[in-house]
Amino acid sequence: MAVDVNTGIVAIGAGLAIGLSAIAAAMAEKTIGAAAVGAMAEKEELFGKGLILTVIPETIVIFGLVIAIMIIGMAG
Amino acid sequence: MLHPEYMAKVTIIGPDTEMEKTIQALHTMGVLHIVDHVKKEDLDIGAPMERASMLSDLLVRTRALCTASGIKEAPLPAKESFSLDAIGKEIRNSEKKITAWQETIRDSSSEIKKKEEMKEKLAFLGPLQLNPELLGPYESIDVFAGYLSDVDIFITDLKKLTQRYHLAQFGNKIALFVEKEKSKDVQQLLSRYIFSPMDLSLLSGLKGNISENMAALDKAIQLSVQQKQKVLEYLDEFKEEHAQKWLKYAFYLEKELEKAEAPLKFAKTGEAFIIQGWVPEQKTEKTVEILNQATKGRLYIEKKQADKKDIVPVELENPKAVRPFEFLMKLYTLPSYKEIDPTFFLFMSFPLLFGFMLGDMGYGITSLILFWLLKKKFRQASAFFSTLMFASLATIFFGALFGEFFGEEVLLGYHLPHILSRADQLMLLLAVALVVGVIHVNMGIVLGFLNELKAHGFKKAFFEKISWIILQIGVALLAVSYLHYLPISPAYGYIVAIMAVVFLYIGEGINGMVELPGIFSNILSYARLMAIGLASVQLALVINEFAKEFFHAGGISIIWGILLLVVGHAINIIVGLLGSFLHSLRLHYVEFFTKFFKGGGTPFQAFGLKTYGG
Numbered sequence: 001m002a003v004d005v006n007t008g009i010v011a012i013g014a015g016l017a018i019g020l021s022a023i024a025a026a027m028a029e030k031t032i033g034a035a036a037v038g039a040m041a042e043k044e045e046l047f048g049k050g051l052i053l054t055v056i057p058e059t060i061v062i063f064g065l066v067i068a069i070m071i072i073g074m075a076g
Numbered sequence: 077m078l079h080p081e082y083m084a085k086v087t088i089i090g091p092d093t094e095m096e097k098t099i100q101a102l103h104t105m106g107v108l109h110i111v112d113h114v115k116k117e118d119l120d121i122g123a124p125m126e127r128a129s130m131l132s133d134l135l136v137r138t139r140a141l142c143t144a145s146g147i148k149e150a151p152l153p154a155k156e157s158f159s160l161d162a163i164g165k166e167i168r169n170s171e172k173k174i175t176a177w178q179e180t181i182r183d184s185s186s187e188i189k190k191k192e193e194m195k196e197k198l199a200f201l202g203p204l205q206l207n208p209e210l211l212g213p214y215e216s217i218d219v220f221a222g223y224l225s226d227v228d229i230f231i232t233d234l235k236k237l238t239q240r241y242h243l244a245q246f247g248n249k250i251a252l253f254v255e256k257e258k259s260k261d262v263q264q265l266l267s268r269y270i271f272s273p274m275d276l277s278l279l280s281g282l283k284g285n286i287s288e289n290m291a292a293l294d295k296a297i298q299l300s301v302q303q304k305q306k307v308l309e310y311l312d313e314f315k316e317e318h319a320q321k322w323l324k325y326a327f328y329l330e331k332e333l334e335k336a337e338a339p340l341k342f343a344k345t346g347e348a349f350i351i352q353g354w355v356p357e358q359k360t361e362k363t364v365e366i367l368n369q370a371t372k373g374r375l376y377i378e379k380k381q382a383d384k385k386d387i388v389p390v391e392l393e394n395p396k397a398v399r400p401f402e403f404l405m406k407l408y409t410l411p412s413y414k415e416i417d418p419t420f421f422l423f424m425s426f427p428l429l430f431g432f433m434l435g436d437m438g439y440g441i442t443s444l445i446l447f448w449l450l451k452k453k454f455r456q457a458s459a460f461f462s463t464l465m466f467a468s469l470a471t472i473f474f475g476a477l478f479g480e481f482f483g484e485e486v487l488l489g490y491h492l493p494h495i496l497s498r499a500d501q502l503m504l505l506l507a508v509a510l511v512v513g514v515i516h517v518n519m520g521i522v523l524g525f526l527n528e529l530k531a532h533g534f535k536k537a538f539f540e541k542i543s544w545i546i547l548q549i550g551v552a553l554l555a556v557s558y559l560h561y562l563p564i565s566p567a568y569g570y571i572v573a574i575m576a577v578v579f580l581y582i583g584e585g586i587n588g589m590v591e592l593p594g595i596f597s598n599i600l601s602y603a604r605l606m607a608i609g610l611a612s613v614q615l616a617l618v619i620n621e622f623a624k625e626f627f628h629a630g631g632i633s634i635i636w637g638i639l640l641l642v643v644g645h646a647i648n649i650i651v652g653l654l655g656s657f658l659h660s661l662r663l664h665y666v667e668f669f670t671k672f673f674k675g676g677g678t679p680f681q682a683f684g685l686k687t688y689g690g
Contacts, residue, residue: 048408048665055662062603066506073503 021064028057122339390677400462409675431470440471483616513602520671539583619644
């Protein structure tokens with residue numbers, strides 16, 4: 001499968017968009033998740049709140065994905 | 077539905093003589109959530125009944141017995157009542173029996189241990205060929221028995237000290253007999269040669285030779301072991317026989333104790349008591365009637381509507397099909413009494429969002445069967461699995477819309493009909509996901525409007541909630557005009573959007589300004605409906621592709637292909653279920669609930685009923 005350089009660069013751009021945003025989300029969730037588990041160990045009823053707080057940064061990846069799709073879409 | 081059970085504030089005042097009857101009647105009905113009275117200068121709290129301390133003592137002991145018998149599973153609460161004297165007597169008897177048996181077991185165990193030790197000591201004497209009685213005690217001779225490393229060199233040194241000694245030796249085991257007057261010096265010498273003594277005092281008093289003694293000890297040990305075994309069996313039998321009864325006692329005592337300690341929650345004057353609490357409105361008539369019957373009308377009972385300042389306990393009230401979703405509500409927080417109970421909306425949209433993400437007929441059918449089995453197996457978590465079964469049904473429905481069966485769109489040469497193909501129509505899928513987001517978020521805003529309308533009137537509700545909708549319309553107008561979908565000037569869009577921002581500032585102040593972009597990131601967040609579904613489809617397709625190659629290779633590879641299909645799809649289902657569940661829940665908790673839901677309700681706990689909702 002031969003791919004020209006321009007397509008390759010577009011693909012790298014899309015990949016970076018999602019990859020970097022995933023790293024960012026992971027870094028954010030790492031801290032929140034650890035704290036949430038700690039809080040839950042103290043008080044089990046906090047599960048709901050802990051879950052919500054933990055998944056909030058996940059939106060970052062979704063944004064990354066949307067951008068990635070838009071990059072590919074724009075390149076045609 | 078949509079509102080927690082309506083509650084009436086009830087105040088019961090009566091003379092002390094009627095207190096016991098009142099408590100009994102309330103406990104049997106299990107409808108009153110008692111509000112603990114806070115001790116004040118003029119109105120003290122009541123004192124527990126006299127029998128409370130006896131009850132709690134009995135309860136502790138019964139629980140100890142239950143724990144000792146290793147029984148945990150509670151039987152269905154039988155409504156039997158027992159006489160306290162009888163329980164007390166039986167518990168004491170049981171304790172006595174068990175203690176005696178346990179003592180016997182302990183004695184046998186220590187006896188066995190002692191005999192084993194003696195055997196060990198005898199085994200030491202064996203190779204030295206000394207009978208135990210030879211070890212003394214003597215009037216003029218001391219005996220040193222133990223392990224010594226350099227025996228030969230020691231003997232030469234010993235000979236310098238004294239000639240009058242006897243040494244029995246085998247390897248590094250020795251037994252040395254010396255005169256008492258020399259024993260101090262000998263001991264010093266021994267310690268220089270790293271002598272580790274063996275305490276043979278256990279053997280004193282034994283007669284006869286070693287093998288005889290060994291045989292006797294073996295026999296004694298066997299006897300003790302048998303005895304211990306027998307008692308252990310008795311004990312187990314006894315526990316097994318009585319455990320169920322003890323559990324019933326414990327349950328009964330718990331209930332009785334609850335009643336005996338109830339006055340602690342009451343307000344108390346010299347001769348009268350006052351109970352304040354909440355009763356579900358539809359049960360108040362009956363409650364008053366029963367209380368009056370029980371006390372022959374000697375109580376003063378007052379019913380009042382909840383007013384705005386009251387903290388009213390919350391009991392969710394929903395149709396049977398919706399009820400499992402109360403579990404997801406409690407996981408987050410209970411709604412407060414004044415606001416809309418969102419359980420019904422969870423019931424409506426949670427399975428839909430879940431199904432949209434997983435969206436595969438094959439996966440839906442598999443998970444439906446899985447959750448049905450799990451529900452039968454784990455009865456305590458049945459509400460949780462019920463919600464997931466609804467979600468699985470939605471998954472099958474969306475699977476049919478997407479025309480997917482284990483990721484495949486073509487089944488045995490037959491092309492599954494579909495409305496939208498997730499694998500190919502990516503942009504359309506994204507658009508649909510965002511439209512779902514717009515609908516869902518705005519539904520939340522409308523609910524928020526209704527909540528505010530009830531709590532603070534139209535003006536506040538309009539500025540706080542409807543301005544969000546106007547803002548969206550403004551931005552939509554801008555988008556439409558800039559993207560040339562409709563020939564309108566962008567000015568309209570700007571006007572509407574700025575109007576909305578002004579309204580928001582009036583409604584929410586600076587907070588609203590900070591949250592302005594939030595609404596769009598909320599809607600964009602629904603893009604995950606596409607993203608997670610896409611990941612699941614692509615993974616399924618990859619698994620199928622690999623498996624196909626194995627099948628084409630033929631022979632033994634077919635087995636590998638089947639294995640790959642089973643393991644691959646199993647993993648994909650697990651990941652898909654987990655993802656869809658969490659993300660659907662998150663979309664509700666974060667994107668939907670934040671638009672209208674405050675929560676923080678206190679659960680309704682009726683006096684007499686063991687646990688809330690249980």
